[in-house]
Amino acid sequence: MKAIQPTRGRLLAAAAALLVAGNAAAYDWQALPEKPPSPKHNPTTEAKVELGKKLYFDPRYSASGTVSCNTCHNLMEGSDDGRPTSMGVFGRTGPRNAPPVWNAAFMSTQFWDGRAKNLEEQAKGPITAGVEMGMGSMDMAVERVISIDGYRELFAKAFPGDSNPTTVDNFVKAVAAFERTLITPNSPYDQYVKGDKSALSDQQVRGMKTFNEVGCTSCHSGPAFNGPQMNMPEGQGFYQKFPTFTDNEYVKKYNLMADKGRARGTGKESDLHMYKVPTLRNVTLTAPYFHNGQVETLPEAVRVMGKVQLNKDLSKQQVTDIVAFLNGLTGEFPEITMPRLPSNPGETVVEVSGDAESVSAH
Template identity: 70%
Template sequence: MVVFQPLAGIRRRPLVAAAALAALLGTGSAAAYDWKPLPEEPPSPSHNPTTPAKVDLGRKLFFDPRYSATGTVSCNTCHNVMEGGDDGRPTSMGVHGKTGPRNSPTVWNSAFASVQFWDGRAKNLEEQAKGPVLADVEMGVKELQVALNVVASIPGYQELFKQAFPEDENPVTVDNAARAVAAFERTLITPNSPYDRHVKGEEGAMSEQQIRGMRTFNEVGCTACHGGPAFNGPQPELPEGSGFYQKFPLFADSAYVEKYQLLADTGRHQVTGKDADKYMYKVPTLRNITLTAPYFHNGAVNSLREAVLIMGETQLNKQLSEQQVDDILAFLEALTGEFPAMQLPRLPSRSGESVIRDTVTPVTGGAH
């Protein structure tokens, strides 16, 4: 696990990153920071090499709601790849209208995250893919095998698993389903943003204000946490599962903390039970950030401008000027990349028979 170490002599609470300290002392330099573009090819880990057959199977599973308890919730329900990769809600809605406690992170560029979920409880996309299926407020299935049985009962899926995992004697397994979904999710990257083209040397890729905002973003200390090619830490250099976390809020006496209930959730502490992990969260990507409102782990902040102001006070102990905020917002717009063409898949069916298990009492008076 990678976290920041405490440094002495800072007003309010002492835990602050070295780059943020430099910014507070006025020593930040955009020229000195190593700006990196997003890789144009997604990673293909040795434990789950990407293949077209895996991606095809994973795409179908990602869009298929039928292995949720009610047949109403798919991965895409909360991670809508037709938009920002989230669902635009403060917290996502799962089966039977239940909602969870945290905001849905974007699935775009999740391949470059150090760990998965806000609290880092999954070390990679394969582990993450299993979590929502079992969550009572998401897909609501009691056991992973129950969900897999639904998939296994559809002949078309049986053939797709054989194609994706030809080396397996019995390819229709929970682990293979998770591997397929993860393989598809790793293709969801958005390179070639104005920022990427700028750092590769393309003249005019970013506006003057965006370039000024890029400099401001570094000088005030934002790159202390939101660095690296995905602006979520020093990935992809970190080993898989090591985790890049930061305490939020860092300066807890800001009025924003009470206004948006930022201390109501203890973050990674809920996973580990360790006091040192209280209010620690995975640092999220800033790629396509203008498309993923509302913001923060609880989705309580609807405006990106407000989010920037909050980060200034609670993380950097700074009250940013209107000009600084305007310039940073302009820079954040330059982080919206190019989205690959996305075609809805045709899902296999079981002829003449439904595979959905739960029944829902219909509301009378409606029409279809």
């Protein structure tokens, strides 16, 4: 009789069950790496990062000339925008909360539904999305950028071996290279697990144990607290159904069933309400919470997660302690100065039109 091989999903479920059943002492707490990855398909260079940084902060390749990557993913704060859902060109808003870019380098898939396998693919999405940057195509965006002399020089410097460096692929490679530098290691938690037992307060240590004992680590595990993505092949993310337990007041109160999750893109019944497990790094800086941004505070988010994911009514003390621990996940942010962008003296590269539809479709 042929042995039945366990599926990846069953293995993950079994691992999750073991984590829930375990205790804080048995859990393998891991620090965030202090250096970002540099993938073979897009090795990081100083010139790429410089170009990518300028592109990240430049709003001129949006349809209205008003929205940059930083508009919705503000690096001067938690790398979101503090809104339930972000506002793109011409005041349009989308259905989902802007996920943070800090530590996105340690995620093997991107977006809430994991539809982009890496940061390069992710960089294309917002540019052509009608509710975000609204350009008709990536080619249009690149054409607008390279109409500026200074950008052509930066592309040539970043991709010196290419006969035609000003391509869509190089555009997104540069943005991704910059985004991979956006990591926040050496949080109080990281210092604690490396041996400095004074880095966390007694309450935070208690919250750390509670976080594991109630079952949070069954999903929010690993160095980035987003599941074992760092050990997975690129594009093979770690997903969880949300909400798992629906017979409670929070599901209706926060409209948690309205979004179909991954199923909205794949059309598969098995993907209904499935989402990539988000990182908890710097989570205190990214309110409001969840895919729809409907929960305003972190203590309430912890209560909701306890009920809809673990079917547990967490006590006030448990919530307070877990929130204290989550505060210890805020890391050290790299110094970021606003870049000086290349200009075309005497002329604009943004089309002048009062018709939103004609601008985005041009």
